[in-house]
Amino acid sequence: MPPRTDGSTLNVTQSLTARTGNLFHRYANPGRFLRMGARLQPWLTWPALVLSIIGITWGLFFSPADWQQGDSVRIMYVHVPTAWLASSGYMGIAICSVLSLVWRHPLADLAAVEIGPVGAAITAVCLATGSLWGKPMWGTWWVWDARLTSVLVLFFLYLGHIALIRAFDEPQRGYRAAAILGLAGAIDLPIIKFSVQWWNTLHQPDSITVTGAPTMSTSMLWPLGLTTLGFTLGFGAIVLARLRAAVMESRMRTILAANRGRQSAPQHNSTP
Amino acid sequence: MTRKSRRLWLVVACMIGLGSAAALTLSAFSSNIVFFMAPSQVQAKPPPADRTIRLGGMVVAGSVRRETVKDSPVAIFDVTDGQAAVTVRYEGILPDLFREGQSVVAVGTVNRDGTFRASEVLAKHDETYMPKEVAEELRRSGKWDPRFGKAPDAASWNTMTASDAAKKTATQTPDGN
Numbered sequence: 001m002p003p004r005t006d007g008s009t010l011n012v013t014q015s016l017t018a019r020t021g022n023l024f025h026r027y028a029n030p031g032r033f034l035r036m037g038a039r040l041q042p043w044l045t046w047p048a049l050v051l052s053i054i055g056i057t058w059g060l061f062f063s064p065a066d067w068q069q070g071d072s073v074r075i076m077y078v079h080v081p082t083a084w085l086a087s088s089g090y091m092g093i094a095i096c097s098v099l100s101l102v103w104r105h106p107l108a109d110l111a112a113v114e115i116g117p118v119g120a121a122i123t124a125v126c127l128a129t130g131s132l133w134g135k136p137m138w139g140t141w142w143v144w145d146a147r148l149t150s151v152l153v154l155f156f157l158y159l160g161h162i163a164l165i166r167a168f169d170e171p172q173r174g175y176r177a178a179a180i181l182g183l184a185g186a187i188d189l190p191i192i193k194f195s196v197q198w199w200n201t202l203h204q205p206d207s208i209t210v211t212g213a214p215t216m217s218t219s220m221l222w223p224l225g226l227t228t229l230g231f232t233l234g235f236g237a238i239v240l241a242r243l244r245a246a247v248m249e250s251r252m253r254t255i256l257a258a259n260r261g262r263q264s265a266p267q268h269n270s271t272p
Numbered sequence: 273m274t275r276k277s278r279r280l281w282l283v284v285a286c287m288i289g290l291g292s293a294a295a296l297t298l299s300a301f302s303s304n305i306v307f308f309m310a311p312s313q314v315q316a317k318p319p320p321a322d323r324t325i326r327l328g329g330m331v332v333a334g335s336v337r338r339e340t341v342k343d344s345p346v347a348i349f350d351v352t353d354g355q356a357a358v359t360v361r362y363e364g365i366l367p368d369l370f371r372e373g374q375s376v377v378a379v380g381t382v383n384r385d386g387t388f389r390a391s392e393v394l395a396k397h398d399e400t401y402m403p404k405e406v407a408e409e410l411r412r413s414g415k416w417d418p419r420f421g422k423a424p425d426a427a428s429w430n431t432m433t434a435s436d437a438a439k440k441t442a443t444q445t446p447d448g449n
Binding site for chain 1: 398430
């Protein structure tokens, strides 16, 4: 009896990895990915631009000033979406890392390469806007509280990932090493999320939570929602465009390498 | 077990190990990660006079006194966490958000008499975001006094914003045209 149950759990994991593996590998075909990506691109780019422009204009010019923060609160309409994307971008890298380590998915490796710089840039914007917000409100550009420090650590994780994934002559080794870093670094994400609840911090807790009602006026919630959605689609659009370019580049390289091989082959034959 | 499922379990095991290691480290260093101490903690276990600490809490309503000593502003106020209060003396310019009822973090040392000498005062605002008009309306109607605690639930005043905005646009449209 025991061996049978053991075998059945094995079968479950086997079929799970096999089935999900098939699902993922269907999209590993570069030709299929390029066709789908080209179709998806305008659906990300244009809504991203429209929503971001509407959200930013609404937030900066038409939403009300906060009762205690005044007009400084408008930094929020850039700061909160970038903070959300800084964490989500790294989550993307962590997912790519699992796909890379377990299923050796070639597209996940390329995606991890392409998410890195975009995520690092948006984390830098998050830190910069946070600093600009902190000076007039808290009275300081920077403090070493748990929230701020954990986001700074996230920024360094991005930089480390960017460097590591490009550090090897043989790309596959870089992908493996960076995937391990990407997964280990994912520990920082729950720390960022819950830092404001677990410890006393200068940074205020989240206004928008899964469990409770938002502690923010709806007149501010709307533009914030629009910029967050717009920035998220924009993040997706930039990563998709970079990924398509990377896939095309690798295809081009293979074609060029094949051509070079064909050209040099007849010369080899004619030499003797 | 296929190579793929072996790798999957390896990754899962590594993540569990790493996660629990991080959790243990963080809970062990928890007291150092805390950005500030509460007045009750400071009174229960006063730190040595030469040690710089951060004291966090709410400014007690009616406790703020402002003086000018040799042309520089001095503020004296009480900071409380609801259980104990510590008197803070700060020489310098306070942040804009400083007010009675506001949360603040003061950086400095505890004097021998139990008062706190701050070298820096930071204002800590909460997670409530509310239009100015709504705050004034709540104050006028007596539903909320910012000096005595947190703003009421957003659900209770959100409709007020909407009706206020509607009123405003209704009055503004004839003016605008």
